[in-house]
Amino acid sequence: xxxxxxxxxxxxxxxxxxxxxxxxxxxxxxxxxxxxxxxxxxxxxxxxxxxxxxxxxxxxxxxxxxxxxxxxxxxxxxxxxxxxxxxxxxxxxxxxxxxxxxxxxxxxxxxxxxxxxxxx
Ligand SMILES: [Zn+2]
Ligand SMILES: [Zn+2]
Numbered sequence: 001x002x003x004x005x006x007x008x009x010x011x012x013x014x015x016x017x018x019x020x021x022x023x024x025x026x027x028x029x030x031x032x033x034x035x036x037x038x039x040x041x042x043x044x045x046x047x048x049x050x051x052x053x054x055x056x057x058x059x060x061x062x063x064x065x066x067x068x069x070x071x072x073x074x075x076x077x078x079x080x081x082x083x084x085x086x087x088x089x090x091x092x093x094x095x096x097x098x099x100x101x102x103x104x105x106x107x108x109x110x111x112x113x114x115x116x117x118x119x120x
């Protein structure tokens with residue numbers, strides 16, 4: 001997990017690495033038992049389950065998993081689904097915001113690397 005700027009949310013968010021992202025997806029598909037397994041693995045005994053969530057029941061355990069990993073409650077499951085570090089590019093050497101995609105070669109925020117776009 002790493003805090004990074006997200007272009008879609010327009011703010012810094014907790015981004016997941018591929019393993020963490022996989023856990024969230026598994027929790028989404030397979031529910032409570034995946035979260036319970038992870039709690040056990042991390043030896044967390046005082047986990048307080050969400051009393052009420054503001055979204056569809058089907059996403060409940062994905063939100064639980066995201067909170068377990070990042071310590072933060074994200075109420076929007078669609079946000080979690082794009083907060084995967086590998087969906088973004090490397091950090092801009094100039095302004096430190098990540099490139100929008102792994103294939104991007106310039107930074108839309110500060111323009112770093114855009115001189116490469118004009119020459120072929
Ligand atoms: Zn985002
Ligand atoms: Zn930049």
